[in-house]
Amino acid sequence: MFRLWSCNGGVHLDTHKEESSQAPLRTARLPRELVYPLQTRGGLNAEPVVAVGERVLKGQVIARGEGPMNPPLHAATSGVVRSIEARPLLHPSGLADLCIVIDADGQDEAVPFEGVADYDYAQLGPEELRARIHEAGIVGLGGAAFPASIKVNPGERRKVDTLILNGAECEPYISCDDSLLRNFPEQVLGGARILMRILQVERCLLGIESDMPQAIAALEQAMGQGDHGGIEIVPVPVIYPTGGEKQLIKVLTGREVPADGIPADVGVICQNVGTTAAIYKAIVFGEPLISRIVTVTGLVRQPQNLLVRIGTPIADLIEQCGGYAPTVQRLILGGPMMGFSLPSDDLPIVKSANCILALGPQEPIGQIMPCIRCGECASACPVGLLPQQLYWYARADNLERAVDYRLGDCIECGCCDYVCPSHIPLVQYFRAAKSTIAAKERERHKADHARIRFEARQARKEREKLERAESARRKKEALSKVMGTQPAKEKGQTSADPEQTA
């Protein structure tokens, strides 16, 4: 019996998973057009490597970013590049930026995929495997989209001994990982073996919520059909947000990730099961990241999980799920606790999109009441913060105290917001305070930079002044030496001059 640690806080939510997980996984039909936003983590856009009018094949690289933080982007099906233009991005603001738009031609012709035969990747070393993962464009599919090749490269100083696979889908409504584990458990287990080889660890813990029995059964069956030694399936309690990386690490290993550190600092690397399956497909089949499972649920006629090509417009997926129910009013990307609102459904699925949730009107909450200091928020916080105090300080613009009470550690999970009887929008206060703090940091950084430059300029000016004075004095001396044969009274005159000019 695997002993679990407890992580304090968290809330019990209605899971709403049966709606989408009971339906079988279907493959989504190819859309007419695919859209690929070019924005990257660094802030600069990726460079397209295809031109307008060019025909591209499925799996072909269409854009590249700078460095290992920006893996390449691939076309998910064959077609012609219609344009590279500004399109609305997958963001509540509705802002638009450069995207590559491809008209699919329906033939789905692919570039040759070159994978290694099953489990023969032992001939490849960790460096080579990481390079292939990067080239396949794999980023974290759990939502944060962090480049996978970097995550599995902890470096020399950090000793990693455990790989954790995150199959604990703690947000309500989302069941894409459940669907993946039920249908393709061997991909997840195979990906785990690859990661264990890259990281050179012997132990892998696959955290999965205890209300996913079919997924657990499918995994156990797949475990028996191959050599998966070292991998252990560990059910975790159904409490939100046990699936958060830091919380899952604590629950499975008892270790806490240091506040300004990463999981590798405590010897753990955590990967989403979807990312792991994508790594398997990349190494074994040679297939880059061009598809993923997306849950489409809520107020749609047929909620289900779909295997979707990246770049598919959300409206197409809704159509395949029978369209919206009449009372729909909100469209969320992600889960109801941390997902963000979308202004329209004519937006593309990107690599990190895991769930499309259609909800009805928000229940009216009426007047937001004052904080009654009940302390429920602190009981619910999985990080052990005092949201009540953070709220008071954020409201009073007392940002130093907010930082002192560890506002920076807030993971914005929404637990405090959910339990607050006064319906105070706590997460919004914290996000506003964090962005104010970040803006002030940037200002201070610029001011420091300007000050350093100013002081250097002052020092330079001083030096120049001294040098000029020095050279003038030397010239005078030289001149006086030349004039050294002059009579005494002129010497007296000339010797007075250097003092005057000094």
Place this chain on the structure above:
Amino acid sequence: MPATAAVMAGSGRAEAALLLPETATRNMRFSTAAPPHLASRTSVARIMLQVLVALIPGVIAQLMQFGPGVLINTVIALITAEIAEAAMLALRGRPIAPFLLDYSAALTAVLLAVSLPPLAPWWLTAFGTLFAIVIAKQLYGGLGYNPFNPAMVGYAMLLISFPRYMTSWLPPLDLAASHPGFTEMLALIFQPETAIDGLTQATPLDTVKTQLGLGKGMDEIQSANLFGALAGKGWQWVNFWYLMGGLWMLHQGVIAWQIPAGFLGGLFLTAMVFFLIDPNFYPTPLFHLFSGATMLGAFFIATDPVTAATTPRGRLIYGVAIGILIYVIRSWGGYPDGVAFAVLLLNLAAPTIDHYNRPRVYGHPQ
């Protein structure tokens, strides 16, 4: 393509790629909001109502032991509280309906009313409630901003200003031959010039204090008819039913366990220590637990969220300190019961207690 077939085969449907026709649902606009997008199930009104419901068993016990005076006081207090709250909100330019409907003024009124003797004159109840709502709550900023428990501020003010009225309790039903009827009580409350000396009696706590002061021993005092198995007759039932109400609130998650546990534990252990030192001079711990306003204080007054400590360890310290202070005031202070003063003193200390008892944050050593 073998790779694609391998990927697709698992999905159960080997389809040739089909193109989707143009759909009419494109470009539908949605309303946007910040997360979380789930509605919370609780509200301030719901919490206050649960507390009011939990008070009912204790109030009924008081009703049965001391007559309908407690109900009359409750009605007077409720009316005064709601009018005072509405008037203050209007004066302060705040919306009236949401704050009246959060039942916090009602709760303050009920807590004050059950703390008062059943024959308290109507103006005493009204004045106390007015003071509690207007001065102790609204003038500090209303719900959530008051540093002191409003009901206890009202009670303390009345106790200090009108000590005779505030210590004139009726004998419990177990002892009295009969109680004044409902109309008689109404008359007594609304015409307080009427002499009530013949009717009233001191509480068990008061009796113990005076008798000990006269030099009698505990066994002699407790053999009097006034005392039942645990504590004063009648009073032990009132405390018992407030305890039941409090346990129900714990079960429902309306209050946290730290404050009642600290309170009762602190009082019990302190009483135990002194009882063991000299059983003849100090009452038993159980006597203290089931006398006066102990259970009401432990579960309903000290747990007022706005004025109590909020961190888990802070709450424990807060509760224990109240328990110890109550014992000190009861044994060596000037008043028979110390719940109100102990709570008010700890309200003062609550922010400091919280500051020094912050819970550990994930990822930080301490």
